[in-house]
Amino acid sequence: MAKKDNISSSVIQRLPRYYRFLNELDKEGITHVNSGELARRMRSTASQVRQDFNCFGEFGQQGIGYSVKSLTKEIENILGIKNRYPAILIGAGNIGTAIANHLTFENRCFKLIGIFDNDENKIGSDVADLTVQSITNISEFCKSNYVETAVLCVPKTAAADLAEQLYNLGIKSYWNFSHYDLKLLYPDIVVENVHLSDSLMQLCFRIKNNTK
Amino acid sequence: MAKKDNISSSVIQRLPRYYRFLNELDKEGITHVNSGELARRMRSTASQVRQDFNCFGEFGQQGIGYSVKSLTKEIENILGIKNRYPAILIGAGNIGTAIANHLTFENRCFKLIGIFDNDENKIGSDVADLTVQSITNISEFCKSNYVETAVLCVPKTAAADLAEQLYNLGIKSYWNFSHYDLKLLYPDIVVENVHLSDSLMQLCFRIKNNTK
Structure with a gap:
């Protein structure tokens, strides 16, 4: 009965919200x-x-x-939730730690299997049930573990330095908090950018113009 | 010459990106x-x-x-960047700390003037040049300081408990990381929601379907 080939991108964009609301309804019985x-x-x-x-x-x-249950399941199938794509995270600062916890404890799309940083004070510490590894290990790690996705929680300049290495290691999908435009150099990758400053500027505009 | 009344919401949504790229160009001279x-x-x-x-x-x-300079300035005016709206942040966990640092050191739209938490281990500690205060101080603080915006970095249930208090304190704009739907109860407020899980589900879908 499903007509998945026809689902428009605007419907796809609404699916995560439906999914959240359906989960709430399910929790409410x-x-x-x-x-x-x-x-x-x-x-x-x-x-x-x-x-x-x-x-x-x-x-x-x-x-x-x-x-509620069958609709939830259908959306899960369409979005590929529960696929548990293996992911690594780079940059164990505040945002990285928050995201690592989110990935490990609050989502089923991805399975976080490695965290990397270049800061000696962070290497060896535990974040989201994983031990932070030195960034110098990343190549070896990616060769011995299948990694689908990299989560970039590093500053823009660090992302620029890392991009080529990660791309050459075969990582073709990114959750990118770094403001570095990965897609410009590597058009064949899949990137979901999170630009907190864009969201903040939108809020600013809406306050200024009282746009509800 | 400006025709600001006619700017569509889709143009407004692109302005923060233009602004980022223009800033880059400016930095490159x-x-x-x-x-x-x-x-x-x-x-x-x-x-x-x-x-x-x-x-x-x-x-x-x-x-x-x-x-580059005059275009940057024009976008700053339209979005209201540099308005330095006074803001408070609630929830000094990992995401809250990351956001507090972003607000204090990387933006000019808002000025972070207070951070609140209910965790005794966090109260009294320094985050982004501010001392984390007890959540019980929030009412007094908002009465003696003008607060335009609240940044919610708390779990959904905590946001539900806080919403009425903040609304009654006169706070009418929110940067909301909590997944709690503030707008449902208070349609007259301005809210910018950040749903990290929605972004993650979009990424999941795009990997599954290899949507570049």
Whole structure:
């Protein structure tokens, strides 16, 4: 019944939010939800919700709504959540430590298998149940462990220095907090950039203009 | 010449990126840039760049391009960067500490004036040149200091407990890392949510489907 080939990128972008709300409903013991209630939580419209779910072949039952569990499972399949892609993280500072904890304890998409830093004070310490390794080990580690994804929690200049090495080690996907534009040099990689300063500037604009 | 009333939200969303790239150019000592070069850095098209800048009345000169400094200044004005809105941060864990440092040392939109936590081990310690205060001080602090924005770096349940207090203290803008949907209860506030897990799920989907 699924029509996955047709799912537009705008629907895909909304799926993580649906997933979060469905998880909440599940925790609250709610087994079925109608498009109106989901729309209210998403601050969307019931027709948008129905249209989104129709895209991947989920149709709510009249009077009962959607099954929370089966909808959750469908979204998990589409997004590939639970794939547990092996990931390494570079930069065990504050943001790196926060992200390492998030990866280890709050997500099922990735499995964090190594943390690296160049700071002698951090190497050997424990972060998110792993021991921080020297950045000089990274090449050997990636050759003896399959690594799908690198999480860059280093300053921009350090990311620039690391990029070629990681790319040559075969790492083709990145969760990038570094502000370094990896994609410019390596167009064949997959990158999800997190630019906290962009989010902050948007907030600034919205305060200035009182944009709700 | 500026036509600010007409700037669409999609242009506004691109402005922080332009701003970052213009800052880079400025650091490289580049005084003028044409739409083609900016488009290359933005992975956009020259005509998109020209169209965006036309929206707010900036026109590059034939053969010279745009002045990096005046374009930067114009974007600063539109976004309200340098407004230095007074902000408090709640939750001095790893993510909170990273964000506090970012706010204090890497941005000019906001001025961090207070950090609060409920953990006795954190209260009294120094983070980003401020001393972490007990969360029980928050009401008094907000009454004696003007606070525009609260940055929530606490778990979802803690955010739910805090929301009413902060709202009643008159705080109407939030940078929200907590996953708690503030906007649902308080539709008149301005919120910029940062959902790291959504970003991670998008990455997961793009790896699974090899979406560059």
